Amino acid sequence: MNSKTLPYLLLAPATIFLVVFFLWPFLQIAWLAFTTDGGFTMQHFQTMASNWKFWPTFWNTIILAAIVVPLQLVMALAMAQVVAKLKSTRNTILYIFTIPLGLSDLAAGIIWLAIFEQSGFLNSMLVGLGIVEKPILFLGYQNLWVIFIAVILAELWRATAIVMVILVSGMGLIPKEYYEAAEVFGAGPWKRFVKVTLPMLKPSMQTALILRTIAAFEVFAVVVALGGTTLPVLVGETFNWQFALNDRNVAAAFALVILVISIAATLVFLRVLRTPKGATL
C-alpha cells in the first residue's frame, strides 16, 4: 500500500462518519445562531449575553471545570499508580475503581442527592452519631458554596474513573527497564513517578484531560439534581432556551459558546502536553 495514501484511507471511515452525522447537523444548528429568517445577525448573541443570568452561568461552568478536572487528574494518577503496584488483587480493585463508569450522570445525581438532602444519609449519620442535633440544610440556595462543594464531590466520584481508565491503559506500555534504570541511579519512588511515569504518560494524560474537560464544560444532570435552579450552568441554559423558551437561535448561540471554550481548552492541552515526535525512544 502506498505510504502516502494509507493514512487517508485509514482516516476515511471516521471522517465520513463524522461529516455525515456530526458536521452536517452541526452546521445547520450553528447557522441558526447567526441568522434570523435567513439574514445575518448578531442579535441572538446579544440576547444571550445581555440576559441577567448569562455571566453567572458562564463563570459557574468555568469554575466548576477548573476545580474538578485537576482534582480528578491527581486522583486518577493516584488510582492508576495503586493499580499498577497491585499484583493478585489488581483485577478486583481495578474493577471497583471503574464501577462509577457504568452509571449515567442522572443516576449519580440521584445518589448524591440522597446523600446531601435534608433527610438524606449524611444528615442521618450526623444526627445518629450525635454530632449535630438537627439535620443541616446543605443544599439551601443561600449556601451556594456548599452546593458547589457537593457538586464537586459528586462529579469527582462519578467521572474520575474516566480519566483513570485512560491513564491505566497507557501505563501498561511504560517499559519496566526505565524504572529499573532509575532505581539503579538512586531515584526514590516519588522521583521515579515524576521522572519516568509522568513523562511517559503524556499522550494518555493529554487525551484524558481534553476529553474530561470538554465533558466538564457540559456538566448538567448532577448540577440540576443538587443545585436545582440556584446553580445555572451553560448546558442547562441551552436547554432552557431550546425547550422552555422555544428560541432555537439563542440556544444555538449558547451551544457555540460551549464549543468555543472547549476548543480553547483543547488547544491549551495540545500545546502544554505535547510529545515531540522523536521523543518516544
Added chain:
Amino acid sequence: MKRTLKTLAIAVLAVGLAASTANAQVLFWSNQAVPVEETQKMREQVLKAFPGGVDFQPQEPGPFITRIQAETEAGTGAIGVVGGLYGDLANFADSWVDLSDIDLSGVNASPAFMELGKFGTSEQKFLPWMQANYVMAANKQALQYLPEGADINDLTYDQVIAWTKNLAEQTGSPKFGFPAGPKGLKHRFFQGFLLPAFTGSEVTKFRSAEAEQAWGKFKELWQYTNPASTNYDFMQEPLLTGDVWVAFDHIARLSEAFNQKPDDFVAFPAPSGPKGRAFMPVLAGIAVPKSAPDVAKSKELIKYMMQPEQQVATLLATNFFPTTDAALPAELPASARALGPAVQAMTSSPNALPALLPVGLGDKAGQFNQVYIDAFERIVLANQDVRQVLDQQAETLRQLMVTTGAPCWLPDAPSEGPCPVE
C-alpha cells in the same frame, strides 16, 4: 476465539440492520403521566381496551418537543396522538388536525375548555383531555400553629404568613415549601395565584404598586420557607419526609403524600388577597398531528379518551380530573378524596377569581412564563430591587405582547389589540 467474535459481530450487525416490524398500534406521544406508576396505569387501565392497541410513550419536555418538531419538518412520522398541557400544544398550533368532526355525542365537555381548544381559530385544534388545579396541603401537625380565628378553608395571604412564621419560630426551622425547583410549576403560582390576588390582573397591572405589594408579601413568606425549595419539583416528597409541613403545588404532585399517608395530611384552597381568591386551572389536551400515519385511527383514539369510562380511569391513573361531566365513582383513592374537595372549595368560593391560561401567545408561551420566573429569581432569590426588576421585566412582557399581538384574557379586561402592560 477470534472466529466466534467475528461471527458474533456479523450476527449482531445483521440483527441491527433488520427492519423493525410494522405496528398497528397508535403511538400516543405524551408529556403527561410521565411518572412510572402513572404510565403503568395509563397503559393497563385506561388504554388497554382500545381496539388495535395503543403504544403510550411518555416523555420529558426535550425529547417530546424535538420529536414533534422533527416529524413536522420531515412531513411524515410515527406519532398518532399527542397529549400535553395547553401551553405545550399551543407551541405547535399549526401542526394539529382539525378535530371538529369527531362525534362527541353523549359526552359533555366543558364549553370553556372546548373554546380554549381552538387557539383562537375556527378549528378545533385539540380536545380537553383532563384538568387539574393547584391547592395547598399541610401536615396535620402544623394545624395547631394556625393563627387565632383562621379558617383553614378561607385563609388570606397575611394569615398564611403568620402561620408559617409561627411554624418557623416554634419548631426551630422554616416549614413552608414551594416548588421552586427547575421542573416546579412556580410560574403558574405567580401568574394565576399571587399576582391576580393582589392586582386583579395577570398582565396589565404587572408593575403596579399592588404588584410591588404582592412581591413584598411573597418575600415575607419566603423568609419562612425551607431554603431547599429551590430543589423541589414535587412537593409530595418533602411533605412525606417531614422537611416541609405546609406546601403549595399541583394536585398531581401532592397526591403521593395523600396516598401513602392519608391520615397525616389535609388539603385546602389557596389563600386570598385583597382582590379575591385567584386560581389558575391546569388543562391538558389531546391533538392529532398532521404528520400522523393514520389520522382516522388517531381520531378514534381521541374519541375513546373522551368517553366517561376513560375519563374516570384517567382520574384514577393520573389524579387529573375529567373535563367532561363524567360521573365520579364512589370509590376514589385517598388523594382524590382529599384533593377534589379542596379544588371544589377554591373554585366555588364566594371571592373566587379565576385566572385563565395565556391565550394567543403561540410559541412564545415559554418566554411569557420566563418573565415571571425571572421576576421571582431576581426579586426573591437574588434580592434585587423590586421596582427596578418589575420595570425591566414589564418591558420584556410588553414587547412579548406586541410581538404576539395577543389580546388580554381573564382576569384582565378585554383589550383592543395587544394586551397593554401599564
Added chain:
Amino acid sequence: MSGTVATADRPRAVSDIGAAGKFLFWAGVVLLCAWVLVPIYLLAVNTLSSPQEVTAFPKTGVPSFDMGSIQFFLSFEGVLKALWNSVLVAVLTMILSIAIGAPAGYALSRFEFPGKATFRMLVLMTRAFPLPLLALPIAVMFIRVGLDDTPIGLALVHTTLAIPFAVLITFSIFSGIPLELEEAAWTLGCNRLQAFQRVVLPLVLPGITASAIFAFTISWNEVFAASVLTVQNRTLTAFLLQSLSVSPLHLRFAGGAALVIPALIFIFAVRKYMFAMWGIANR
C-alpha cells in the same frame, strides 16, 4: 539491553519498601475503595427499602430487603424488550466505533500528513457540542432516509459520540508503541498488516478495551437521542430513565439500579483486558 546485574545492585522491588509504607499503601487502597463503594451501597439500600423507609429520617443505612420497587420494574410492560434493544445498540456502537476509530488512531500516531490537525479538531468538536441540539436535524434526516426507529440508526448516532474516545485513546496507546517493533516485524518478513496484527494489536488491547468500555457505557446511558430516534424499539434509557426523574423517590433508586447493573456486568467481563499485556513491554 539488559545485561546481567550483580545481585548486590539488584533494585528494590515494591515488597521491600518497609512496613510503614505498606500500611499507608493499603490504607490508601481501602480508602479509595470505600470512596467508590459507599454511594453504590447507599443506592442498593434505597433500592431494597420500602417507600416509607426511603422517605424516613433518620435513615438507618440498612435495607429491609423490600422487593416492591424491584418487582414493579420487572413487571413493567416492555422492560425486557427495551433491555434487549439497549444491549443491541450498545454492542453495535462498540463494534462500529472501534472498527472506525482504531485505524484513525493508528494513522494519527504513525504518520505526518496535511489535515492531521484538522481531523483531530473535528473529532474533538464532536464531543464539545450538546447532542440534544443536534437531535432535531438528525431526526429529520433519519425520518427521510428511513433510519428512523431502527437500532442501527441509533447506533450510528452513538458511534459518533464514541468515536472521539476510540480515536484518541488508541492514538495515545499507539504513540507509546515504538515504531521499531513494527519495523522489526517488517524485516522479519511480515507485511504491514501482519505486523500490525501480530505485534501491535496485542499491545494496544488495553486501549481497545478502554474504548470498548466507553463506547458501551456511553451508548447504554444515552437518553436524549434514544428518546427522539426510537419509538417502538426503545432502549431502556428512553423507556425508563427519563420517567425516573419525576417518579416517586423509591422507584427512582430501583430504576437507577436496574439501569446500572448490565453496564457493571459488562465492565466486569472485560476488566482484565484493561491490563492484559502488563509487563509484556519488557523487550
